[in-house]
Amino acid sequence: MKILPSEITPYKNYINRRKFIKSSIAAGVFIGASTTLKASHLAEDNPFNSQLDESDTLNTFEDITTYNNFYEFGMGKTDPSENSSNFNPKPWSISLEGLINYPQVLDLEKILNKVTIEDRVYRLRCVEAWSMVIPWQGFPLAEIIKIADPLSSAKYIQFVTVFRPEEMPGQKRRLLPWPYVEGLRMDEAMHPLTILSTGLYGHDLLNQSGAPIRLVVPWKYGFKSIKSVTTIKFVDKQPDATWSMLAPSEYGFYSNVNNNVDHPRWSQGTERRIGEFKRRKTLMFNGYEEEVSYMYEGMDLKKYY
Ligand SMILES: Nc1nc2c(c(=O)[nH]1)N[C@H]1C(S)=C(S)[C@@H](COP(=O)(O)O)O[C@H]1N2
Numbered sequence: 001m002k003i004l005p006s007e008i009t010p011y012k013n014y015i016n017r018r019k020f021i022k023s024s025i026a027a028g029v030f031i032g033a034s035t036t037l038k039a040s041h042l043a044e045d046n047p048f049n050s051q052l053d054e055s056d057t058l059n060t061f062e063d064i065t066t067y068n069n070f071y072e073f074g075m076g077k078t079d080p081s082e083n084s085s086n087f088n089p090k091p092w093s094i095s096l097e098g099l100i101n102y103p104q105v106l107d108l109e110k111i112l113n114k115v116t117i118e119d120r121v122y123r124l125r126c127v128e129a130w131s132m133v134i135p136w137q138g139f140p141l142a143e144i145i146k147i148a149d150p151l152s153s154a155k156y157i158q159f160v161t162v163f164r165p166e167e168m169p170g171q172k173r174r175l176l177p178w179p180y181v182e183g184l185r186m187d188e189a190m191h192p193l194t195i196l197s198t199g200l201y202g203h204d205l206l207n208q209s210g211a212p213i214r215l216v217v218p219w220k221y222g223f224k225s226i227k228s229v230t231t232i233k234f235v236d237k238q239p240d241a242t243w244s245m246l247a248p249s250e251y252g253f254y255s256n257v258n259n260n261v262d263h264p265r266w267s268q269g270t271e272r273r274i275g276e277f278k279r280r281k282t283l284m285f286n287g288y289e290e291e292v293s294y295m296y297e298g299m300d301l302k303k304y305y
C-alpha cells in the first residue's frame with residue numbers, strides 16, 4: 001500500500017509538535033528536539049519510560065511501517081505494508097467475554113471516550129533478534145480490565161485478532177492457525193507498562209501496524225503484541241497463544257525477553273536495531289527489568305520461557 005504523504009505526520013514534525021503540547025497528555029513523554037532520547041528529557045512522573053538508554057534513537061515512521069510481522073497479510077517483512085490496503089478497520093468493536101461482571105461488545109469510539117491517550121516510547125524486540133524504538137499512542141490495558149470488572153476466578157486474559165480472510169489475504173492460506181491468539185497472566189495484563197495502542201508518531205495505526213488497536217507488551221518478544229484485537233476473554237487457565245501452540249519448544253507462553261535463554265535455533269544475547277549495522281546487547285526484560293521482574297520472582301525463567 002502507498003502511504004500518502006498527507007496522511008502521515010512526518011516524524012520530525014511529530015517530535016516538534018510534541019514539544020509544544022503539554023497539558024493534553026496525561027503522562028506524556030517529553031521528547032527533546034533531537035531524535036535521540038535522553039533520560040533527562042523524559043517526564044519525571046513517567047518512571048516507566050526513564051529506562052530508555054541514552055543511545056536509543058526513535059526508528060523512523062518509514063521503518064516502523066514497512067518492516068512488519070503480520071502474517072494475516074503474508075510472511076515477508078514488506079507484505080503487511082503492501083497487502084493490507086483492503087483491510088477496513090472502521091468501524092471497530094471489541095468484545096469483552098468470559099469471567100467478568102460486565103460482558104459486552106464495546107465500540108472503539110466509546111472506549112476512546114473513556115480513556116486518556118498517552119505517549120509511550122517503547123523498545124520492541126522481535127524474537128527473530130531485531131528491534132525498534134517506537135513512539136506509541138495508547139492507554140493502559142488496565143483501563144479496559146476495569147470496565148470488564150473481572151471475577152476473582154479470572155487469572156489470565158486471551159486476546160483474539162479479527163478473522164477476515166476477504167480482507168486479509170494471508171488468512172486464505174494456512175500460514176498459521178487462524179485467528180491469531182495471544183495471552184497474558186492477569187498481573188501482566190494489569191501492569192502499567194502494558195498498553196493498547198491506537199497510534200504511533202501521532203497518527204492512527206496504519207493497517208500493517210495492527211489498526212485500529214493492538215496490544216504492546218514491551219518486555220516480551222514482539223509476537224505477544226497481538227494486532228487488530230477484536231476479543232478480550234477472561235479465563236481461569238493459561239490460554240492458547242499462537243506461536244507457543246505451534247512450536248512449544250521454541251516459543252513459551254511467557255516469552256519475556258531474556259538474553260540468558262537462547263532460542264533453540266539462535267542466540268537471544270544480541271539484536272540488530274533496524275536502521276543500524278552493529279549489533280546491540282539484548283537487555284534482560286528488554287530493559288524493563290526494574291519495572292517488571294517482581295512478577296517473576298521465584299520462577300525458573302529457563303522453564304517458564
Ligand atoms: N495478529 C497478529 N499479530 C501479530 C503478529 C501477527 O503475525 N499477527 N506478529 C507479531 C510479531 S512476531 C511481532 S514482532 C509484532 C510486530 O509488530 P510491528 O509490525 O508493529 O513491529 O507483531 C506481533 N503481532
Ligand SMILES: [Mo]
Pocket residue numbers: 069125126127128221222223
Ligand atoms: Mo516477532
